[in-house]
Amino acid sequence: MGTDQDDERGFFLAEQAAAPLRKTTLVQEKPHHLGHRQRLRERFRTAGAAALSDYEILELLLFRSIPRADTKTRAKMLLKRFGSLAEVLGAPERLLREVDDIGESAALDLKIVAAAALRMARGEIAGREVLSSWNQVIDYCRAAMAFEEREQFRILFLDKKNALIADELQQTGTVDHTPVYPREVVRRALELSATALILVHNHPSGDPTPSRADIDMTKTIIDTARPLGIAVHDHIIIGKKGHASMKGLLLI
Structure with a gap:
């Protein structure tokens, strides 16, 4: 004749046997x-x-x-x-x-x-007359530079029909400065037989407003390039929330 202790032991063993079954059922449910x-x-x-x-x-x-x-x-x-x-x-x-x-x-x-x-984005402007694809140029520059942590200076080299010859990242600087050497910019343009340039750099701070140094540097490049028949169409500054065109602001 079984005792209460035997009944409790049997109940406990039955619970142990049932536990894996319940676990298996849960695993089979789809997330x-x-x-x-x-x-x-x-x-x-x-x-x-x-x-x-x-x-x-x-x-x-x-x-x-x-x-x-x-x-x-x-x-x-x-x-x-x-x-x-x-x-x-x-x-x-x-x-x-x-x-x-x-x-x-x-x-x-x-x-x-x-x-x-x-x-x-780069494919949208490659080989095309850049000045007639200005929105695509801005989109490309924003995709390339808007969220970089350090300043970068990029140049779009154009031929006599204003089609893109090359797109090159020339310099990477600090969070608020990039060294730019006008003679090197012009030398590279001559190597590529470019007749026009679009200068681009980013402001990691997010504010695309040109600084006094940005304006002075751009004018120096223009003055160095002009006697060699190389035009500077614009200098675009890219920020996280927008961009600024020096030509549009009548700064060059």
């Missing part, structure tokens, strides 16, 4: 984010990118590098840290990795997407 991913992909496919917000586009980009976890929170954290989709893609890889749960793979994938976007 909730799988259905969300499919719905988001379908929205992109049927309605296009315009129907999606920035964080949803970021989610789509993160799907491949983070295959088995929720990406919505990560996408929103990236936007909170950097401000916009363009700023996320423009951020240095090391800063992307500082965001919680954005590992090396995801950060690298985002920079690959940014590189592809930059190539596309």
Whole structure:
């Protein structure tokens, strides 16, 4: 005849036997984010990118590098840290990795997407009459330089039809200064047989307003290039929130 102690022991053993079964049942359930991913992909496919917000586009980009976890929170954290989709893609890889749960793979994938976007923007002006594609020129310069942490000085070299011959990053400086050597600028233009230049540099502070030093340096390049038949069409300054044209401001 069994005792109460035997009954308790039997109940305890039955609970142990049932526990793995319950665990297996939970593991078999599909994560909730799988259905969300499919719905988001379908929205992109049927309605296009315009129907999606920035964080949803970021989610789509993160799907491949983070295959088995929720990406919505990560996408929103990236936007909170950097401000916009363009700023996320423009951020240095090391800063992307500082965001919680954005590992090396995801950060690298985002920079690959940014590189592809930059190539596309450059393709819009390559071999074309640049002055008639001014919006594309600005878009390209912003994609290339707006979110850099240090000042960069870039030159677009043009032929006699104002088509792009070369796009070269000449100098990288500090957060508020880039050394520029007018004679070297002109020497390189002569090597490429360029007859016109568009000067471009960025202000990491975000404010594209030309400084006195920017204006003086531009005028020195103009004066050095003019006797050799090389024109300076403009000097564009790129900031995070916009750009300034020295020609448009009547500074040159």
